Each structure stands twice: as structure tokens, then as C-alpha cells.
Amino acid sequence: MQQVPLGKTGLQVGVAGLGSGGSSRLGQGYGLAATDSIAVVKAAFDLGVSFFDTAAVYKTESIVGEALKDHRDQVVLSTKAQIIKPGSPALGNELAPPAQIRASLEASLGNLQTDYVDVFHLHGVMPDQYDHCRNHLVPELIQMREQGKIRFFGITERFISDTNHTMLAKALNDDIWDVMMVGFNLINPSARKSVFPLTRQKGVATLIMFAVRAALSKQAALTDLLHELADQQLIEPELANAAAPLGFLTDAGAARSIMDAAYRFCRFEPGAEVILTGTGSIDHLRENIRSICDDALPDGVLRRLDDLFGHIDTVSGN
């Protein structure tokens, strides 16, 4: 596994990181036994993965903790706290008080069987929720870091709604965050302009999510998304109506599949550090790690992707 620096944290991690959220949640999303999900995490470790992401809300922390309990010093653990009050709408303004964040971290430490978390994120922050995070929650994070319970501060965007990275652009004005989780994929590469130049300049680490979502793994979802973009007059209708709109990715052997191309696209983007992949299948995990560790896509393919989608910032690919 290729190693990459995690921003200026001083940590080095494998370029492919295991995500335990998404719709799969290590297979818990479709009823996999906990022992099978634990086996996925262990397989990732054996394949050289050293960055493991989870979150209180995923309910996969205890699986990650159990799988990695004998390797604590060899892995980087990343988890997250919800910044809304329990039961309130994700986009709403019923925001968590500092004590909720502390209680969330304490529960995460128990679930993860550890006494510190390497990266502790505020989870899925919307632009209008950011000031509360900075003004009310960060002081609590600082205390928890002083107590040795957190090593680095992270923040994740809600890419499904905030497709043009408004929250992260705000957060990049503050020198608070060590790590940012960024939505980025070949259909919405807008972080290239609005996030990566500043994260690179400031040494903020990036974790890439949404490399592959429904539109890059399911033909019907891709068709729907392309029609949405054509309706917005952001792509030509001919592309939306084509039988194989992304066929050029696999033609002439440039990539093994759209998914393979999607992971390699992210891996070689300057400013993209750890590429997250989530699954409940060891076969999928192997395939995805192979893609993330493969070569860059040919220049001609990258140019064509840029022509087609380089300007898109209105969809997440979900």
C-alpha cells in the first residue's frame, strides 16, 4: 500500500482508507453479521489499510474497535460526533451543546476500545451550522485535546446538500482544522477549485468521500443524474440519452470498470490524500484497493472528463 502524509499532522497512512459509513456500513446496512463486518476490517488491515473512519451515528465503532484492538498503535482511528440534537433534522438549527460532543467522544472511546481518537470530526456540518461549531464546540474540542483524548480536529461536509463546498470554504478561513472530509468524484470535481488549493497551502489533510456513489455504480442512477444535469443545462442532452455515456472510461482498456476509473480519478487528484472506500464485502474491498493503488487514468480520458464535468458543482453523485 502506498503511504501518504496526512496533511501536516506528521502521520503517514495508506492511501486507501476504510470507511464504515455510507449505505453499506461494513455490511451492517444490509444485515451482515457483526463477525463478518469485523472480518472486513481485519482484511483491510491485512491489505495495508491504516486509516479507519467511523462515526457515532454509523453504529460501526464497536466493530472497528473489536477488529483493531490488537493493532492500536499501527492504525489511525477517525470518528465523528453529530452536531445536531438527537432527533432533530440534519439541516435544522437545533444544534448540539458542548456537553453532547463530550458525551459522544466518551462513548466513542468505549466503543473503539481505546483511550484516544486520532481524528475527531464534527459530522456533516452545513454552512449555517458552522459558526456554532467554531464558537461553541471548538473550545470543548480544545479541552478534550488537552486531556489527551483527541489528537487532531476534523470537520466533514454534508456533500449531498452542500455540493459546492460552502461550509468547507468557510472553515478554511479558520486555522482550526487539521483534517477535512471532502466530497469529490468525477462528476462533481468542484473541490479542485474551491477546497484543494487552500488545503494544500495550509497543510490541512483531506479524506475523500463520495468517490463512488450510486451514480458511479448503478446504470439507472447515472442515467437519472445525467438527465438532471441536462435539465440544468450543464451537460448536452445527447450525453444523458447515450446508451453508455461513460463508455469511454473503459474503451481501449483505460479502466476495468466505471468504478475502477472513479477511484483512480480521485487518487491522482493533487490535494486528495486518503481515498475512502466502504464495503461489507472482502472481494469489493480487494477490488477497490487495487483500483486506488493502480496507475492514473490516461491524459486523454482526464481531458474528456474535464470537458464533460469539470464545471459541475450541483450534484453529489448519490
Ligand SMILES: NC(=O)c1ccc[n+]([C@@H]2O[C@H](COP(=O)([O-])OP(=O)(O)OC[C@H]3O[C@@H](n4cnc5c(N)ncnc54)[C@H](OP(=O)(O)O)[C@@H]3O)[C@@H](O)[C@H]2O)c1
Ligand atoms: N459527511 C460525512 O461525514 C460522510 C458522508 C459519507 C461518507 N462518509 C465516510 O466516507 C466513507 C466513504 O463513503 P462513500 O460515500 O464514498 O461511500 P462508501 O461507504 O464507500 O460506499 C460505497 C458503496 O458501494 C458499494 N461497493 C463498494 N465497492 C463495490 C464494488 N467493488 N462493487 C460494487 N459495489 C461496491 C458498497 O456496498 P457493498 O457493501 O455492497 O460493497 C457501498 O454501498 C464512508 O464509509 C464513511 O466512512 C462520511
